[in-house]
Amino acid sequence: MLLDMAADGFGDRVVVGRRASGFTASDLRARALTGAAAIRAAGVDSVVYLGPNGPAFPVAMFAAAFAGVPLVPLNYRLGDDQLTGLLAKHPRAIGIGDETGVAHLRAAGLSAQTMGEWLQSTAADGDPAEPDVILDDGPAVVIYTSGTTSEPKGVLLRHSNLVSYVLGSVEFMNADEDDAALVSVPPYHIAAVANVISNLYGGRRTIVLEQFDPTQWLDTVRTEGVTNALVVPTMLSRVIEAIGDGVDGSVPTLRSLAYGGAPMPAAVIEKALLAWPEVGFVNAYGLTETSSTVAVLGPEDHRDAYASDEPHIRARLASVGKVLPTVEIQIRDENGAALPPGAPGRICVRGDQVSAEYAGIGRAVDDDGFFDTRDNGYLDDDGYLFIGGRIDDTIIRGAENIAPAEIEEVLLRHPDVLDVAVVGVPDEEWGQRIEAAVVLRVGAELLDADLREFAQTSLRSSKTPDRFWFWPELPRTETGKLVRRNVLKKVLSAEGVTA
Structure with a gap:
């Protein structure tokens, strides 16, 4: 539905890739339909993506959606034993990956194409056949948690979860035709999935930096006229360090920079605010299980906190902002009782974008539909959410x-x-x-x-x-x-x- 709306609303606008060689919204839809026909013909139940981010990724995501099967992006940096174990969970899949990924996929007994072969095979000639209408709300994407404290679990994100996130956080076609978003996260991260669909819905071109390097990141911002960017805290830290070492830090077109995925040291964001006073910084907090962002600290919050001498306002730089209007939040004690502002406890959330569903396990929500994020935190008197870390930590x-x-x-x-x-x-x-x-x-x-x-x-x-x-x-x-x-x-x- 999101891709149909984009193709109908701004079909000639480049939405994926570099300015000179990217795909328009119509191109992306035609490629996805062509890919979907091949997926259906193969009779598979999922599409495993095992390679770095790039134009092949959104084509695979929407082709799988049109075909009615989930996309399963796997961490291509995992060890052989871990990859073998995850691939064994998808014996009836078809695979797309880089050269190394394809070798893993074929060793697991799966039919697979390189990303280049996939893009070549989906180059549509004429008008591809329209898909059969899929009415059930099946899984759209399966993302395996990073497993930093335990074995990875497959999180099922249904179409309704992802669409709810987009409709609740993005205005359709709100971007100017020249707007471009630079994404520096791998495809097996929820932020990569969320950015594909949210930037597409907003009408913004998405560029992927496959291998992060601070100097290359800055060069890409300038050469591609990047207006919006997404990084994780370690990436922003490296960019700020590079600027401090004499690298050209000018970003004349950059209007918005979002960060998340891990705690942001206050010292780093303060240096970034000083280096780029005209950029609007956005701190986004979310989980795979919540289809990405559930709370946002916006640009004005950043500027007000940075400029304030009042301790409680200044402290907001360390927060993740306020919860989205479409999400409900409760801070609970270890017995499940709701806690008042200022009292730290377990962060629990509820909303249509919250999946909290695991392959082979089911939904991990309570009787009221709340999902325990297993993050510690508290809300201040003004509703700003502060994260204290994982409960397990x-x-x-x-x-x-x-x-x-x-x-x-x-x-x-x-x-x-x-x-x-x-x-x-x-x-x-x-x-x-x-x-x-x-x-x-x-x-x-x-x-x-x-x-x-x-x-x-x-x-x-x-x-x-x-x-x-x-x-x-x-x-x-x-x-x-x-x-x-x-x-x-x-x-x-x-x-x-x-x-």
């Missing part, structure tokens, strides 16, 4: 619940600290003690005592790390999520403890 030290994110935020304000991860390590006396893995900036030298003294200027002693580890890098996913279990495993190993 909470450190319990001497019966006190401590959020690693609070400690990490303080340590990241040290000018020599580039990255940090805080974990709870088993301790006979306190239950858990606090340890921090720290990545220093190039050329910096710090001692434990230096960081401990710095931390204690903002944290009481019970929240100050008992030990610091200095590492060259932290284990993060491609989208910037910290794999905290791997941090803990490495710390325990260094201490001679079996994880």
Whole structure:
């Protein structure tokens, strides 16, 4: 439906790819219909996409939708054993991928095409046949969670979930013809799916940067006249670092920059606001299970917070903003009771865009339809949502619940600290003690005592790390999520403890 509306409303507008060689909305629909016919003829029950982002991805997504089967974008960076396990869950699929991805797909017994072959095969000659109308609200996309704390689960996002998200957050054809969005997230991330459909619905051209590099990102913004961009916090940090090192940071056409997917250090967003005062920054909070964004901190909120001397207004830079009008939220205690503003608890959400449905498991909602995100957080008196981190990450030290994110935020304000991860390590006396893995900036030298003294200027002693580890890098996913279990495993190993 969304693609039909785009093709009817602005069929000649380029909506995918580079300005000189991209697909128009009509092109995209024709290719999707051609691809759908091939999918139906193959008699498969899903389309597995195993490669980097690019023009082949939206064609595959809409072709699968027209064919009435889900698209399953898999993380092409997983190890062989993990990929083999996930592909075994889709024995009746057809595959699309890069050269390496196709090799994995064929080794799993699936028929597969490279992305180039897929685009060549979907180049429509004439008017492709219209599809049979599909009336059931089946899964449109299956995305496997990143598995940073447990084994990946397949999240089923139905057509109604995704369409609800788009209709509740985007105005149809609200973009100017020259508007362009630069997306720097891989196809197996919910943000990639959400950006394909939301930018298409708004009439905005989408460009993908397949391999992120801060200098190339800045060059692409300028050469393609990018007006809107999406990054994860680690990407924005690298761009700001590059500008600080003398790289040309001019972004004359950029009007809006959205970020999300992981906590944003306050120091990074403050530097970005200073570097680009004319850009409207948007912090988006959401999960795969919620079809992307459920809360937004908009441009005016960013500017007001950055300019304010009032602590409660300034603090909003660390929030994810207010919940979308189409989403309901409750902060609950461990017994499920709703909590008042200011009281931290479990973030629970409800709405048509909330899937909360897992393959082979079903929907993980309560009797009232609320989904427990397993994120800690609280709402302030004005309705701004603050995230305290994953419930599974909470450190319990001497019966006190401590959020690693609070400690990490303080340590990241040290000018020599580039990255940090805080974990709870088993301790006979306190239950858990606090340890921090720290990545220093190039050329910096710090001692434990230096960081401990710095931390204690903002944290009481019970929240100050008992030990610091200095590492060259932290284990993060491609989208910037910290794999905290791997941090803990490495710390325990260094201490001679079996994880």
